[in-house]
Amino acid sequence: MSTATSKVMRVALRGDSILTHPRFNKGTGFSTAERKAFGLTGRLPFCVNTLEEQCVRAYDQLLVREEPIRKNSFLQSLKDQNWVLYYGLLTRHLKELIPIIYTPTQADAIANYSHLFRRSEGMYLTFPNEETMERDFLEQTKGRDIQLFVVSDAEAILGIGDQGVGGIGIATAKSAIYTLLAGIDPSKAVSVTLDVGTDNQGLLNDPLYVGWPNKRIRGAAYDRFVDKFVQLVRKHHPHSLLHFEDFGIGNAKRLLDLYHDKHAVFNDDIQGTGAVTLAALTSAVGVTKSKLSDQRIVVYGAGTAGLGITRQLRDGIMAIDRLSEADANKKFFLLDRFGLIKQSLGSSKIRPDVREFVRPDAEWADASANERGEVGLLEVVKKVKPTVLVGCSTQAGAFTEEVVKEMAKHTERPIIFPLSNPSRLVEVHPSDANDWTGGKALLATGSPFPPCKQPNGKEYVIAECNNALIYPGLGYGAMITQASIMTDTMIIAGARRLASLSPALKDPDNALLPDFSEAKHVNFEVAVAVAEQAITEGSAGVEWRKEDIREKIRENMWIPEYAKFVYDERGEK
Numbered sequence: 001m002s003t004a005t006s007k008v009m010r011v012a013l014r015g016d017s018i019l020t021h022p023r024f025n026k027g028t029g030f031s032t033a034e035r036k037a038f039g040l041t042g043r044l045p046f047c048v049n050t051l052e053e054q055c056v057r058a059y060d061q062l063l064v065r066e067e068p069i070r071k072n073s074f075l076q077s078l079k080d081q082n083w084v085l086y087y088g089l090l091t092r093h094l095k096e097l098i099p100i101i102y103t104p105t106q107a108d109a110i111a112n113y114s115h116l117f118r119r120s121e122g123m124y125l126t127f128p129n130e131e132t133m134e135r136d137f138l139e140q141t142k143g144r145d146i147q148l149f150v151v152s153d154a155e156a157i158l159g160i161g162d163q164g165v166g167g168i169g170i171a172t173a174k175s176a177i178y179t180l181l182a183g184i185d186p187s188k189a190v191s192v193t194l195d196v197g198t199d200n201q202g203l204l205n206d207p208l209y210v211g212w213p214n215k216r217i218r219g220a221a222y223d224r225f226v227d228k229f230v231q232l233v234r235k236h237h238p239h240s241l242l243h244f245e246d247f248g249i250g251n252a253k254r255l256l257d258l259y260h261d262k263h264a265v266f267n268d269d270i271q272g273t274g275a276v277t278l279a280a281l282t283s284a285v286g287v288t289k290s291k292l293s294d295q296r297i298v299v300y301g302a303g304t305a306g307l308g309i310t311r312q313l314r315d316g317i318m319a320i321d322r323l324s325e326a327d328a329n330k331k332f333f334l335l336d337r338f339g340l341i342k343q344s345l346g347s348s349k350i351r352p353d354v355r356e357f358v359r360p361d362a363e364w365a366d367a368s369a370n371e372r373g374e375v376g377l378l379e380v381v382k383k384v385k386p387t388v389l390v391g392c393s394t395q396a397g398a399f400t401e402e403v404v405k406e407m408a409k410h411t412e413r414p415i416i417f418p419l420s421n422p423s424r425l426v427e428v429h430p431s432d433a434n435d436w437t438g439g440k441a442l443l444a445t446g447s448p449f450p451p452c453k454q455p456n457g458k459e460y461v462i463a464e465c466n467n468a469l470i471y472p473g474l475g476y477g478a479m480i481t482q483a484s485i486m487t488d489t490m491i492i493a494g495a496r497r498l499a500s501l502s503p504a505l506k507d508p509d510n511a512l513l514p515d516f517s518e519a520k521h522v523n524f525e526v527a528v529a530v531a532e533q534a535i536t537e538g539s540a541g542v543e544w545r546k547e548d549i550r551e552k553i554r555e556n557m558w559i560p561e562y563a564k565f566v567y568d569e570r571g572e573k
């Protein structure tokens with residue numbers, strides 16, 4: 001594998017320009033020869049440090065910052081100064097630091113974006129500047145080999161809703177995770193916020209809000225603005241992957257369907273979450289020695305993620321257990337704000353994209369409905385006797401002790417996935433679900449939680465069913481093979497590879513998914529599976545032999561190590 005230390009880069013910057021450029025700055029890592037060549041001898045203290053020594057220093061600086069949000073701000077500043085050191089530090093402390101740069105802490109960073117702002121990062125495409133979008137876009141991308149765009153309009157950030165221009169924080173966090181866990185070169189990725197205003201009144205009332213202080217644009221004007229951006233991506237970077245993140249419930253699926261067969265696009269909340277949950281459930285049914293099609297699945301929260309999960313599990317049941325779509329759909333019971341999504345709720349309470357999962361009215365549904373004709377979660381659990389309960393509702397504590405114990409009456413090993421993020425929104429704390437079921441529940445959460453104590457004294461590791469365990473590999477596998485589109489079969493191939501790595505397959509008392517400390521290896525394997533599938537099915541734009549895929553992927557990965565710099569008077573290479 002060719003690593004950066006064996007690489008030589010020709011760089012045209014010198015002096016302050018190279019010291020202040022995060023892609024090229026090495027700080028005390030510049031060798032004596034490089035300092036002479038780039039005019040740095042008088043700009044740096046005498047000692048030359050290795051990256052390892054710099055990581056020790058940076059980690060010490062991190063540790064003195066006790067609050068997670070302060071650690072987050074420190075790491076943001078480190079990224080603004082020196083990419084290799086930032087990613088080198090994260091790689092050395094993966095499990096400890098991902099919750100700092102990602103959920104749950106990044107939620108606080110985004111919610112307070114205008115008060116934490118010190119330096120811009122990424123591309124801000126703002127509605128009033130629509131006329132100059134192409135110029136603004138090319139300012140940052142002209143002449144660059146861009147493999148990845150991560151874009152958000154910030155209408156549904158995690159579970160904290162509309163965050164306006166702060167949405168750039170989810171795009172940069174997701175992009176950083178691509179680099180950290182799949183080896184995307186950060187110089188080949190662009191994070192984008194589509195600032196189309198915000199309906200968050202707290203932000204609009206905030207005199208320090210740095211985004212466009214306007215109500216959110218919707219309808220034809222919104223669609224035109226988004227389309228202008230997508231067409232720029234297609235025109236200037238036809239082989240790039242376009243990753244949609246945290247769009248609102250009325251746009252996420254609609255935009256995915258609009259562009260799905262025109263460019264390699266991916267909606268993480270729909271497809272990434274669906275894939276990681278399919279892997280977690282595949283692992284859980286391995287523990288219970290049952291099949292996906294044996295399950296009765298209640299999905300609480302029929303939004304972007306809830307529908308993405310339902311569709312992916314349904315497609316998985318069809319592909320793996322060979323059921324028809326109609327028969328597979330019957331395994332699902334979806335609830336939203338109005339309780340069970342059933343025929344008699346009427347079209348005003350059933351969004352068009354949910355229609356394929358509307359339950360025909362069963363007597364029990366009408367018999368147990370309230371005065372508004374709605375059937376709540378406890379009633380559904382009593383009557384449906386689910387084996388699987390998935391939460392993506394943003395409703396903290398929704399899976400009450402009564403609900404969990406009711407579920408446990410009807411199934412030996414309740415499979416409970418409270419997936420809402422950040423941590424404070426989790427539908428049930430895993431330790432409670434564990435206690436209320438006498439250690440029988442098979443658990444996975446959206447954000448990291450500590451292990452639980454089982455009645456036999458053993459520790460039960462709670463799997464983090466977060467799309468970051470799979471989306472980097474899904475995306476990398478597609479982009480490195482220049483796949484023209486991200487197909488459902490590529491996604492299922494990635495999900496099945498992830499499931500095959502589950503610790504619970506070897507030890508049923510172990511976690512349902514690999515630990516985040518293994519996330520680089522896991523996403524590498526997912527990328528291989530996706531690349532193999534893309535090449536097999538003819539979606540790839542490269543002609544690799546299957547036996548070469550692993551090596552090709554490995555040699556293209558960006559590693560956080562210093563290359564040797566040679567000054568180039570002719571211009572940056």
Ligand SMILES: NC(=O)c1ccc[n+]([C@@H]2O[C@H](COP(=O)([O-])OP(=O)(O)OC[C@H]3O[C@@H](n4cnc5c(N)ncnc54)[C@H](O)[C@@H]3O)[C@@H](O)[C@H]2O)c1
Binds near residue numbers: 157
């Ligand atoms: N673990 C993961 O990888 C992952 C991935 C995506 C989303 N999520 C989390 O899932 C949650 C939802 O995300 P989303 O993008 O789908 O948001 P969304 O707004 O599209 O969906 C939320 C859904 O929950 C419903 N809901 C709200 N209150 C409810 C209630 N009281 N009862 C039942 N349903 C209710 C809403 O009507 C909506 O349909 C967020 O917390 C998000 O962080 C987790």
Ligand SMILES: O=C(O)C[C@H](O)C(=O)O
Binds near residue numbers: 103269466
């Ligand atoms: O961002 C995450 O942690 C996962 C997911 O995309 C979410 O929106 O919660």
Ligand SMILES: [Mn+2]
Binds near residue numbers: 158245246268269
């Ligand atoms: Mn998301």
